[in-house]
Amino acid sequence: DAGVIQSPRHEVTEMGQEVTLRCKPISGHNSLFWYRQTMMRGLELLIYFNNNVPIDDSGMPEDRFSAKMPNASFSTLKIQPSEPRDSAVYFCASWTGNSGANVLTFGAGSRLTVL
Amino acid sequence: DQQVKQNSPSLSVQEGRISILNCDYTNSMFDYFLWYKKYPAEGPTFLISISSIKDKNEDGRFTVFLNKSAKHLSLHIVPSQPGDSAVYFCAAAYGNKLVFGAGTILRVKS
Numbered sequence: 001d002a003g004v005i006q007s008p009r010h011e012v013t014e015m016g017q018e019v020t021l022r023c024k025p026i027s028g029h030n031s032l033f034w035y036r037q038t039m040m041r042g043l044e045l046l047i048y049f050n051n052n053v054p055i056d057d058s059g060m061p062e063d064r065f066s067a068k069m070p071n072a073s074f075s076t077l078k079i080q081p082s083e084p085r086d087s088a089v090y091f092c093a094s095w096t097g098n099s100g101a102n103v104l105t106f107g108a109g110s111r112l113t114v115l
Numbered sequence: 116d117q118q119v120k121q122n123s124p125s126l127s128v129q130e131g132r133i134s135i136l137n138c139d140y141t142n143s144m145f146d147y148f149l150w151y152k153k154y155p156a157e158g159p160t161f162l163i164s165i166s167s168i169k170d171k172n173e174d175g176r177f178t179v180f181l182n183k184s185a186k187h188l189s190l191h192i193v194p195s196q197p198g199d200s201a202v203y204f205c206a207a208a209y210g211n212k213l214v215f216g217a218g219t220i221l222r223v224k225s
Contacts, residue, residue: 004158031211042121042217043159043204050211091158103149104213106158 004107006092012113018080021110023092024073033104034067034077035091043091049075082114118142119207121216130225134192138205138216141186145207145214148181150190153202153218162203163190195223 005024013019025032033048047057049069057067064083069075079086089111093104120139128134136150146167151159165172165179165188172179178191192199200223205216 033213035215040217041117043215045212045214048211056212093158103161103164106151106160108156108158 004092004094004105006090006107006110008110009108010111010113012115013082014115015083016081017114018078019082019086019112019114021077021090021092021112023075023077023107025075025092025094026105027073029094029096029105030072031095032069032075033093033095034075035093035106037089037091037109046077046090079112082112084114087112087114117217118145119205119214119216121203121205121219123219124217125220125222127222127224128195130197130223131194134190134195134199134221134223136190136192136203136205136219136221138188138190139186140188140207142207142209142214143186144209147208148179148188149206149208149213150177150179151204151206151215153204159204192221195221197223197225199223 007022031050034046035043037043046059047067048055052069067077089109091106091109093106095104118141149164150162152162153159163174163177163179165181170181181188202218202220204218206213
């Protein structure tokens, strides 16, 4: 298995532009998570899906952020319009959803820089 | 409100000595705890975990201790090796939700 695949690995954009980050979870994993890593706050949970349905989006910072999971093998995180404070590394992770085994598998991350 | 706290942003240890990374949590609903390791330009990878019904779990050089009454857990690495230099994240879980701490940068000097 290729693991969790994220794209792009690096994105540099200007303030006000739309940014779309993509994630392909591990096949058979029922839950998908989007995290953001910053120096100040570490790894913050933004949103997670279970069986393609958003379960908890309380971590999404504001309306500029949206996430979708149209099918079991693909998810997007969109920021529109982007701002410099959105600069961070965004991680996607997936797991099987079996209780008692909260071992997430993370992708390599998408480093976003908003100028 | 940070439910999982790693109060030491960084730790420096001599090769061969013990590394102790600490983590505190506030939510008594957490019933499973994990440590992840992260190298630069890579995603975090699972290292070791412990259920709330245990107070210790060991895997080779890595041991995690859980003190439920103090809502505290720690990761011991002994002996520490230069390849252990990374960011270590503590995480706590209940249901499908996994909450991470801010991370501790461990540097093992040779």
